[in-house]
Amino acid sequence: MAKLEILEFPDPRLREVAKPVDKMTDELTRLVDDMFETMYDAPGVGLAATQVNVHKRIVVIDVSEDQSEPLAFINPEIEILDEEIHQYDEGCLSVPGFYETVERPRKVRVKALDKHGEPFAIEAEGLLAVCIQHEVDHLNGKLFVDYISPLKRNRIRSKLEKSQRKRA
Ligand code: QAP
Ligand code: CO
Numbered sequence: 001m002a003k004l005e006i007l008e009f010p011d012p013r014l015r016e017v018a019k020p021v022d023k024m025t026d027e028l029t030r031l032v033d034d035m036f037e038t039m040y041d042a043p044g045v046g047l048a049a050t051q052v053n054v055h056k057r058i059v060v061i062d063v064s065e066d067q068s069e070p071l072a073f074i075n076p077e078i079e080i081l082d083e084e085i086h087q088y089d090e091g092c093l094s095v096p097g098f099y100e101t102v103e104r105p106r107k108v109r110v111k112a113l114d115k116h117g118e119p120f121a122i123e124a125e126g127l128l129a130v131c132i133q134h135e136v137d138h139l140n141g142k143l144f145v146d147y148i149s150p151l152k153r154n155r156i157r158s159k160l161e162k163s164q165r166k167r168a
Contacts, residue, residue, distance in 0.1 A: 024117035048138030
């Protein structure tokens, strides 16, 4: 397994729209495993392939306390089950060190293929529902900072650009 490099805001590659996976291959199964390793190492609760510069519709999530509930979603499709909106303080491995409140539908159904290419569906509320919506946004080139004010977003951009310049 391998740890992958995570793109950081405002990298324009985070704005690419990911393409559907047409067939699970050994290579893509390996990518899923590497994405779990990268997420657990961070540590994080969710990671989209877009964040590791692979523009395919693949997401990994584990919102358990002890890394015991890995969920891989290939070609995920979200259906909103409840118009009620909840707020959550979101972060992102591509926006390290920053957290902002985002509003999203509280309950969703997700249909996807698992890591072996078998279809499954789950209903999600709470952190899992937030996380799935956040990760599917990544596949569409969208980031949680797109939901906050331009002033806050520009401040975050400046700070991250500065720390990226220091590291380069
Ligand atoms: C998305 O985000 C998410 O700033 C996953 O310095 C976030 O795993 C869904 C992380 C919140 C629901 C609620 C962020 C790690 C991890 C950081 C993450 C950081 C180190 C973020
Ligand atoms: Co994210």
